[in-house]
Amino acid sequence: MKLTSIKLCNFRSFYGRTPEIVLAGGDILNTTIIHGNNGAGKTSLLNAFTWVLYEKFSAAFASTEQLVNKRAIAEAKTGQSIECWVEVNWEHEGKRYNAKRQCRIYKDKTDFDLLKTELLMQVAGDDGRWYFPLQKPEEIIGQILPASLHQYFFFDGERIEEIVRSDKKAEIAEAIKIFLGVEVINRSIKHLGEAKKSLENELKAIGDSEIKQLLKQQEKLEQEVAQINTRQTEIKQELEHQQSLKKETGNRLQELSAAKELQERRQELENQKTSHQESLRQTRDTLKKIISARGYTILLSETTTQFRTIIHNLKASGELTSGISREFINELLQSNRCICGAELNAGSHNHTNVSNWLERAGSSVVEETAIRMSAQVDEIDKQAVTFWEEVDREQARINQLRQNISQIETELDSIHERLRKDANEEISSLQKRLDEIESKIDELNREQGANQQRISHLKTEIDALNKQIAKQKLNEEKQLLAQRRINVTQDAIERLTEVKNRQEKQFRWQLEKRLQEIFTLISFAPYLPKISDKYELTLVENTARVESLVAASTGENQILSLSFIASIIDKVREWSEKRKVLTVPNSSTFPIVMDSPFGSLDETYRRRIAQTLPELANQLIILVTKTQWRGEVEQEMTNRIGREYVLTYYSSKPDCEQDYIELGDERYALVKQSPNEFEYTEVMVVERNW
Numbered sequence: 001m002k003l004t005s006i007k008l009c010n011f012r013s014f015y016g017r018t019p020e021i022v023l024a025g026g027d028i029l030n031t032t033i034i035h036g037n038n039g040a041g042k043t044s045l046l047n048a049f050t051w052v053l054y055e056k057f058s059a060a061f062a063s064t065e066q067l068v069n070k071r072a073i074a075e076a077k078t079g080q081s082i083e084c085w086v087e088v089n090w091e092h093e094g095k096r097y098n099a100k101r102q103c104r105i106y107k108d109k110t111d112f113d114l115l116k117t118e119l120l121m122q123v124a125g126d127d128g129r130w131y132f133p134l135q136k137p138e139e140i141i142g143q144i145l146p147a148s149l150h151q152y153f154f155f156d157g158e159r160i161e162e163i164v165r166s167d168k169k170a171e172i173a174e175a176i177k178i179f180l181g182v183e184v185i186n187r188s189i190k191h192l193g194e195a196k197k198s199l200e201n202e203l204k205a206i207g208d209s210e211i212k213q214l215l216k217q218q219e220k221l222e223q224e225v226a227q228i229n230t231r232q233t234e235i236k237q238e239l240e241h242q243q244s245l246k247k248e249t250g251n252r253l254q255e256l257s258a259a260k261e262l263q264e265r266r267q268e269l270e271n272q273k274t275s276h277q278e279s280l281r282q283t284r285d286t287l288k289k290i291i292s293a294r295g296y297t298i299l300l301s302e303t304t305t306q307f308r309t310i311i312h313n314l315k316a317s318g319e320l321t322s323g324i325s326r327e328f329i330n331e332l333l334q335s336n337r338c339i340c341g342a343e344l345n346a347g348s349h350n351h352t353n354v355s356n357w358l359e360r361a362g363s364s365v366v367e368e369t370a371i372r373m374s375a376q377v378d379e380i381d382k383q384a385v386t387f388w389e390e391v392d393r394e395q396a397r398i399n400q401l402r403q404n405i406s407q408i409e410t411e412l413d414s415i416h417e418r419l420r421k422d423a424n425e426e427i428s429s430l431q432k433r434l435d436e437i438e439s440k441i442d443e444l445n446r447e448q449g450a451n452q453q454r455i456s457h458l459k460t461e462i463d464a465l466n467k468q469i470a471k472q473k474l475n476e477e478k479q480l481l482a483q484r485r486i487n488v489t490q491d492a493i494e495r496l497t498e499v500k501n502r503q504e505k506q507f508r509w510q511l512e513k514r515l516q517e518i519f520t521l522i523s524f525a526p527y528l529p530k531i532s533d534k535y536e537l538t539l540v541e542n543t544a545r546v547e548s549l550v551a552a553s554t555g556e557n558q559i560l561s562l563s564f565i566a567s568i569i570d571k572v573r574e575w576s577e578k579r580k581v582l583t584v585p586n587s588s589t590f591p592i593v594m595d596s597p598f599g600s601l602d603e604t605y606r607r608r609i610a611q612t613l614p615e616l617a618n619q620l621i622i623l624v625t626k627t628q629w630r631g632e633v634e635q636e637m638t639n640r641i642g643r644e645y646v647l648t649y650y651s652s653k654p655d656c657e658q659d660y661i662e663l664g665d666e667r668y669a670l671v672k673q674s675p676n677e678f679e680y681t682e683v684m685v686v687e688r689n690w
Contacts, residue, residue: 001144002091002619003049003591010069010084011051012044013649015680023591023621024642031620031640035629035661036647037670041681042623043156045647046595048086050154052101054147055117058156058595068105071678076107092144096124098446099137120450126402127281128273130445132453145590152565153590157558157597185500189493196489199482225458228451235448239441246437249430259419259427266415273408280401287394290387297384304377311370508533514570518616519563522608527552529560537564555601562609565592566616591619596628603632610636626661626670644686650674664688 002025008014024032036042047061057064068084076082085102103117121137124130133140145153254263332354336344344351419431512531519529527539527550539550539560552560569590592613601609610633614620620640624633646661646668659671663686674680 001590003593003621004089004091004096006045006048006089007087008045008048009086010072010082011048011067011086012069013041013679013681014044014683015069015071015678018683019685021645021683022643023619025619026642029640029642030618031614031622031637032643032645033629033637033641034621034623034645034647035626035663035668035670035686036623036681037625037649037659040647040649040670042595042625042647044681045623046154046156046593049088049593050150052086052088052099052119053141053145054150055101055119056147056150058151058154060156060595067103069680071680073105073107074678078107081106094126097140098122098124098130099141100446120446120453122446122449125284126277126398126405127284128277128405129281130449132449132456149568152568154593155565156595185496185503189496189500192489192493192496196486196493199486199489221458221462225455225462228455228458232448232451235444235451239444239448242437242441242444246434246441249434249437253419253427253430253434256424256427256430258424259422259430262415262419266412269408269412269415273405273412276401276405276408280398280405283394283397283401287391287398290390290394294383294387297380297387300380301384304381307373307377311374314370505533511567515563515567518566518612519560522563522605522612523556523559524604525556527556529563555605558601559605559609562597562613569617590617591621592617593621593623595623596625597622607632607636613637614640626659629661641688644688646670646684646686648672648682648684650678650680650682652677652679 003023004025005020005022007018007020009017021034024030034042034045043058043060047057050056050058051067068082072082072084081104083102083104085100087098087100089096089098091097099119099121101117101119119137121133121140122130123133123140141147250263250267253259254267332338333344333351338344338350338354342350344354416431416435420428420435422428422431508531512529515529515531519527527541528547530538530540530547532538537560539552539556540547541550550556569592597609597613613622614637622637644663646663648669649671650673651671652674656671656673658669658673660667661670662668666687668684668686
């Protein structure tokens with residue numbers, strides 16, 4: 001899971017729509033730094049991630065019911081709705097994801113009502129086409145990074161040591177079991193137990209079932225479908241208008257001599273990208289057809305080998321021979337005459353000699369069948385070889401097309417950036433206008449897709465209402481079936497329990513080993529982390545070869561917690577690698593989003609953590625104050641920065657003290673006087689001249 005960007009609208013201190021905060025994710029420049037004073041919105045930004053993905057908040061996030069920006073509420077008219085949303089984009093296992101959680105309030109004369117939040121998700125493959133997944137968004141997110149693990153990837157650094165507190169150990173144990181795979185087995189055992197009880201109750205209640213019908217809300221659902229279809233028509237018209245504006249703006253750029261060459265090159269690249277994406281879609285379809293048509297051949301190698309062994313043994317034992325067949329000998333005996341003309345009367349010497357050949361002759365039918373099947377088996381083996389050759393060829397083409405698309409997108413980004421920063425104000429203005437149009441088109445496309453998904457869900461509900469049927473009483477045959485199911489369920493419970501006990505011990509040992517390696521790398525204290533059989537996290541020292549518990553300081557607990565999180569990341573990577581399939585590239589990238597990660601640590605530990613964190617995490621997003629950043633942290637982490645932002649806080653206090661931060665050769669405002677009666681936060685991009 002590599003986070004690519006986040007955008008907010010009227011979320012807490014962020015008034016209106018923020019610019020898209022693009023997040024670094026390179027191999028070396030994998031760190032995004034977001035500067036801000038206390039109260040500027042760092043904790044809100046951290047919780048924006050967890051709100052979108054899990055609808056959860058950190059302990060330091062106060063007044064969780066007050067999500068909508070106060071200025072937006074104050075400026076709204078009575079009865080007017082105020083939107084609040086956060087949108088997060090990420091990449092995972094060759095796919096791009098867009099998740100948007102939104103809520104809306106309606107302002108009343110004295111108060112306002114907060115409506116239920118809604119989570120929307122769209123997914124895009126390498127061909128660039130966005131679609132709505134069949135699974136629920138929450139299920140997809142849970143498969144990528146389970147909700148019970150999110151606190152180890154999105155956390156408040158000043159409170160990180162809380163994960164080693166005694167009242168947190170049960171929570172740690174449950175989270176660990178999930179990524180180790182033990183919790184999956186536990187859930188299976190639990191569900192099997194519930195299934196067994198259900199089957200037992202079903203067995204008792206046979207003959208007592210009642211007919212149930214649900215035929216409600218059909219007219220209301222159909223009215224909602226009609227309203228959404230009307231909105232879809234409006235969106236289609238608006239998209240046509242925006243496409244027209246985009247074309248006109250692009251033509252205007254091309255008319256300017258200074259931008260003509262870049263604009264023509266951009267158009268050429270966009271055409272190439274569209275062509276490559278279509279080729280990629282066709283290639284993936286071809287690969288699917290190959291797997292669907294001949295994929296089974298690679299699973300038959302053991303079977304074809306067994307067939308050849310059987311044929312060989314039949315030939316060796318004389319049961320399958322070539323030459324005179326039993327059918328031919330039986331015809332001679334029935335006609336009472338040999339091919340030499342001699343009579344074959346029953347009981348005669350000639351009849352006995354010919355009859356003896358029946359035991360040595362083979363069946364022509366069996367022989368012909370064996371020959372035919374041997375040819376078919378040879379063809380299956382040839383198809384298996386051909387299958388892998390075709391799969392490799394199509395997969396290589398997919399990889400090449402992905403690489404081509406990536407190179408085109410990089411060049412397009414470069415052209416966009418050059419036009420945005422062009423000294424000619426008209427050129428830069430036109431490019432910014434293009435950016436706004438493309439953003440609007442993207443937003444309309446997503447709304448159109450969301451509406452289509454809603455229509456699909458509504459139609460499914462309508463179908464369910466129309467197709468509901470009554471349950472039938474169970475008969476004696478179903479009683480026997482229920483009893484067999486109960487026996488099988490109990491057997492499965494016993495087997496899974498044995499598997500769990502064996503795996504749990506091995507997994508816990510692997511986690512503890514990695515935890516000790518990372519802790520030793522950061523800490524200079526001669527202590528050793530331990531994970532008990534109850535998954536309790538402790539710190540021990542070995543004095544005279546006797547282990548004893550350490551009364552760890554706050555700083556040591558912070559280091560222990562960071563080490564624990566890093567070891568979890570390693571295990572999640574390992575879990576991700578085991579989930580590779582034939583046509584999906586492996587992705588073992590997972591982010592860490594940290595608010596104030598250096599807490600109360602001293603200079604030495606601050607430096608070591610600043611050195612180690614970018615190495616341990618695939619992607620690092622750090623929110624820091626000016627005091628936390630300066631000095632050794634800035635020295636160690638500057639060369640790992642891929643993206644950097646400043647949260648500028650506008651204070652409504654009349655005599656507020658303004659504050660700034662020096663980054664590179666530029667000065668950025670941390671606190672400024674608000675031009676109105678409201679306090680709010682703006683996101684500023686840091687431009688460094690490396």
